[in-house]
Amino acid sequence: MYTLAEENYLKAIFHLEHETTGEVSTNAIAESMETKPSSVTDMVQKLAEKKMLVYKRYKGAQLTEKGRKIAASVIRKHRLWEVFLVEKLKFHWDEVHDIAEQLEHIQSDELITRLDKFLGSPDFDPHGDPIPDKHGVLKRTEKKLLSELEKNQKGVCVGVKESNSDFLQYLDKKKISIGTKITVRGKEFFDGSMVILVGKDQFFISKMVAENLFVQTL
């Protein structure tokens, strides 16, 4: 269908478009892909010929609807595979990126349909990023750090900011994982610590923990 290089370029440009506004520059693409600007120019011209993006010399690139859909489908596959690796194969959240980077290029619609079903049609990947649906629609989501919530606000845990084994084990112990509902019961000004409700358990967490957990506000 599409080559590996094509998919990687479209994916990179898709991400860059979400970080800034307007056209994406050659240099920005080169940097994010760890390649040279001259290579990017070549490739972007080819993608423009294939109507996957619009390109004007010296002005940068912008995905077309076609290009956007291809990129979203690759990202959907990436994130679904990450869920598989963490939920089923018990990888840690920080070990799965490179493997998903390969798995995202497997070509089979039926495979992804079945994988999605097998995983229970998850909405978020293990890093808390939303999974585009099969039409390439990405729910614009309010992903916040737990530390940004105020007293009495609720959120669903959707991921961690930086993951390390100790922190993940701490979360395990506290029975916090993706999908866990968290309610803020109290918040201290001076040190940013919180008291939160998880299930029926209420406990204290430090600022460090609150600043490392992503939640989806409810």
Next chain:
Amino acid sequence: MYTLAEENYLKAIFHLEHETTGEVSTNAIAESMETKPSSVTDMVQKLAEKKMLVYKRYKGAQLTEKGRKIAASVIRKHRLWEVFLVEKLKFHWDEVHDIAEQLEHIQSDELITRLDKFLGSPDFDPHGDPIPDKHGVLKRTEKKLLSELEKNQKGVCVGVKESNSDFLQYLDKKKISIGTKITVRGKEFFDGSMVILVGKDQFFISKMVAENLFVQTL
């Protein structure tokens, strides 16, 4: 690690070595890979430089220990993924080859270690072919058609010869799947039909069925 083309050549040669004896000819490789003999010559020379096989002009190729191990690891991955697709994603046995053909090239030892464990370290793929172990050792197995067994012999179902939906549904109904133990209770000369024991159920099967089921004799 190794390129896609390298892995595919080694795999094809590995299979051909098991079908005949001695060196594998350029033409045979070309035919099995649906490519041209001239392309094979080029590639085989490169693989010889990398010590993955031994090659003499006009005399064909033979895998070295190194090449054999790489090939076996690719085949191991292919067959483990096939088990995953059938057992976990509920694909039919005849739908999984093309997808496994892509998945077999994913590079990550840890992934395969975990996948193997997740699947319960299976010994056979859904077609009844043995899965090489992590050291590339392939159990030489006595895969036979059920029709070749005599009265009172036992076997474990390891796959089907030709699979079609109707036949797979028939097996489902009779509670026969990979790993199922089958005992031959009777065999008729004139039409090749059999009476077999599956679990606690004893029933009649036609020659057509007996000639389409692979078993591992016990």
Next chain:
DNA sequence: TAAGTATTTTAGACATGTCTAAAATTATTA
């Protein structure tokens, strides 16, 4: 064993995607 046939290799070309070095364009700032 010589001639004809089949197999295999070589030579040269091509497609994809990358790179370096140099040229062109755009942006900055004095």
Next chain:
DNA sequence: TAATAATTTTAGACATGTCTAAAATACTTA
């Protein structure tokens, strides 16, 4: 706004893996 700096593109080369056409070698058989 002219000079300088930064960005971007072009030109030409290279690596991988493929192909066709032609040459070399091996196999068959009369």
